Amino acid sequence: MNQPPPGPKGKWLTGSLPDFRADPLAFFLTMQETYGDVVSIQLATTPSVLITHPNDVQRVLRTNRNNYSKDTRGIHRMREFLGDGLLTIIDEDRWRKNRRTMQPVFRPRAIHQFADDISSLTADMLQDWSGVVQGAPEMTKLTMGIAGRCFFGTDFDGTAVLERAFFNVMQVNQNRFRRAINSPLWWPSAENRLFGRAIRELDGFLEGLIRERREQPENGDDLLSMLIESRDEETREGMDDAQLRDEAITLLGAGHETTANALALTLDLLARCPEIWGRVREEALAAWGDGGPTMDALDRLPFTTACINEGMRLNPPAWVFGRLAVEEDVLGGCVVPAGTLVMMSPFVTHRRPDVWDDPLSFRPERFLDTETDRHPFSFYPFSGGGRSCIGMRFAMMEMQIVVAMIARHCERLERVNPEVVGWNPLLTLRPKDEVPLRVG
Ligand code: HEM
Numbered sequence: 001m002n003q004p005p006p007g008p009k010g011k012w013l014t015g016s017l018p019d020f021r022a023d024p025l026a027f028f029l030t031m032q033e034t035y036g037d038v039v040s041i042q043l044a045t046t047p048s049v050l051i052t053h054p055n056d057v058q059r060v061l062r063t064n065r066n067n068y069s070k071d072t073r074g075i076h077r078m079r080e081f082l083g084d085g086l087l088t089i090i091d092e093d094r095w096r097k098n099r100r101t102m103q104p105v106f107r108p109r110a111i112h113q114f115a116d117d118i119s120s121l122t123a124d125m126l127q128d129w130s131g132v133v134q135g136a137p138e139m140t141k142l143t144m145g146i147a148g149r150c151f152f153g154t155d156f157d158g159t160a161v162l163e164r165a166f167f168n169v170m171q172v173n174q175n176r177f178r179r180a181i182n183s184p185l186w187w188p189s190a191e192n193r194l195f196g197r198a199i200r201e202l203d204g205f206l207e208g209l210i211r212e213r214r215e216q217p218e219n220g221d222d223l224l225s226m227l228i229e230s231r232d233e234e235t236r237e238g239m240d241d242a243q244l245r246d247e248a249i250t251l252l253g254a255g256h257e258t259t260a261n262a263l264a265l266t267l268d269l270l271a272r273c274p275e276i277w278g279r280v281r282e283e284a285l286a287a288w289g290d291g292g293p294t295m296d297a298l299d300r301l302p303f304t305t306a307c308i309n310e311g312m313r314l315n316p317p318a319w320v321f322g323r324l325a326v327e328e329d330v331l332g333g334c335v336v337p338a339g340t341l342v343m344m345s346p347f348v349t350h351r352r353p354d355v356w357d358d359p360l361s362f363r364p365e366r367f368l369d370t371e372t373d374r375h376p377f378s379f380y381p382f383s384g385g386g387r388s389c390i391g392m393r394f395a396m397m398e399m400q401i402v403v404a405m406i407a408r409h410c411e412r413l414e415r416v417n418p419e420v421v422g423w424n425p426l427l428t429l430r431p432k433d434e435v436p437l438r439v440g
Helices: 017-022 024-035 054-063 073-082 092-106 108-126 135-152 160-178 190-215 223-229 241-255 257-270 274-287 295-299 302-314 392-409
Strands: 038-043 046-051 131-134 321-325 329-331 334-336 341-344 413-415 423-425 429-431 436-439
Touching (some): 024 038, 024 046, 024 423, 073 190, 092 241, 108 392, 135 241, 160 190, 190 223, 223 241, 241 257, 257 302, 257 392, 257 429
Antiparallel strands (some): 038 046, 131 436, 321 341, 329 334, 423 429
């Protein structure tokens, strides 16, 4: 007999929102420990459930995915600046068409051409790496530079204005997400005006780039140019300018902060484990000779790759995402009514002791075992099913190159202020401090 999911009673009107806001990660962990696989949580007026068992996540993201839509409050907040890009499209048919058009751009053969840009930007960064460096801002600057070069064929160095515009958009978006009630964006509050100005700056920049690429298509071998060239495999239709704008800003939004946080938090872990760092360095030094890494060299980095995966197991940048149940469903033996927000948290699943042995320890070797009978949804930093991350291969290649090049450069990597542990869970999971590292 299926039951309604158990969960905390919460306060009148606000439900569990105050507890969630105070410390979302601790709140989610406690909910799973106390109530189990499917937990009913009232966040203000939204009836929600938190699911963390791999079977239930698999049902929502893959086996019964047609019953789960992206028509959620979180996606509506993101649409305020990402528009109708791949990440935030709600309509399934349009999503399928756009994904089909964009998929070839992200095939391994297409993205491998970016390896040289990634390694030359990393080499530039490492020239200044001695003494103490701030790992988190360094990774943000690097991934922003990589996004500029690989996505848009431009150097963001001279465009600090653009970086600030993007930062402001993300910040305001975050504030709006955290508040139960927001003014409409046309209301002339200081925050809304800041948002509007930043969006106009970003749009102006992207529209200029799109115009330039359309006029001189021979000049670009970046992702934007590939998108301009792309055609739906069935209908042969290309993208119009509005769609290109939304996809371009989505690439920037989805593709740089996630990777920066994964890198910063993985370096944080590595800097606390000298023995593991020694193995990463040894592997990186043996993987290629002088100059930047070749694609073959990346195949010779299994341990480094395992460290990156283990880093994302403990610190998944997309620590929570949601879907709306279209019709009633049963998850983990509990009835989930139509209209429920279903929240999935890789952060919690990746820490469940019934899913992972010794889940709180950083043990990269667990990802070396290829014979494992691990559940496909025990590890899902890039989500899973149809709407999984289209940039996964790009992100993995980027992180392999960056970590291996840092390892070749730094015999020593130590965490300054190791007593600082924890996160700042915003739209993505950020480190709590700037991850100061002593390198040499
Ligand atoms: C470590 C880095 C990254 C992580 C952890 C990550 C994670 C994710 C996750 C969890 C989703 C699914 C979100 C949901 O279901 O609501 C997603 C979707 C997406 N990601 Fe990534 N991502 C990363 C890097 C990138 C990069 C580098 C790009 C672009 C080059 C990118 C572009 C996208 C896009 C366009 C989508 C939407 C896909 C669709 O709905 O069809 N991501 N990502």
